Amino acid sequence: MTNLSIRPATTDVLNTINAIYTHSVLHSTATYQTEPSTDAERALWFAAHGPQHPVIVAELDGRVVGWGSLSPFHARAAFARTVEESLYIHQDFHRRGIGKAILVELLKRAKDLGHHRVIAAISGDQEPSLALHESMGFTERGRLTEVGFKFDRWLDLVYLEYRL
Template sequence: MIIRPAIPSDAPGIAAIWNDVILNTSVTFTTETKTTEGLIEDIESRGHGFQVAEDQGQLIGFATYSAFRGGPGYAHTKEHSIQLAPEARGQGAGRALMSALEHAARQEGVHSLWAGVSGENPDGVAFHSAIGFEQVARLPQVGFKFGRWMDLVLMQKFLDLSR
């Protein structure tokens, strides 16, 4: 398995993984699928803040971060997304992706990373807990998808150990 920064030609593979999650799971509350063009823009603008996992030439997952909220006061706080192809889960790709993403974030001066995890995704909560994220809030019924309301679990990890 190789972990590396995403490049524009990864966009179709990223879209395939992400859109499957969007269309078929409650892991994310969004219903808007990702486009190759939009992902190319994200890859080009985020640099090392967009990492992919590749196994035998196949894209098996990605992790990226973006602004937590607008405004200069939030510049050192990022929210991340991580998704794996079903066959890659439980094989260490998630941990490897997050390690690379955290390294890139530290290099950029990010103080903390946030994860917004669906309350219907206990595996996602467990994964983030196992890699050092702490649950700081549970927002009841803030997401709506598949005809039902869902909770959002907010988790945070401080990257700047001098806090």
């Protein structure tokens, strides 16, 4: 996709990032969050992502259509070189290679930043996300059963690992 570009997120696109995420909050088990974040909460989230934990966006013809982030996997210091990855593509732009492009960039940045492992925590019913991550070389390392409850049903959480 020649008119797709990926760049670091900036404060002016936080509303768009939040809007893309809110769709999954309200309509999907892709996130176990059930109430949308406010713009103020999104701003705090962004501010907490320091240089070791980038947030990036994908722009198609200048419009932000997806985003991805690396976050600390765990607060304890010895986990510092393990990151948890997230990505969300606008619902009207799925299956155009944008998720893969963001994930490729996140993995490149994770490696360049000296991280060692990337973890994806994915709801067991999220076939598109599981398929994307497995196609990129993530391997399932564990499944917690019925640890989530959303839309009146129990959900398994699958942990996948990528070795940088």
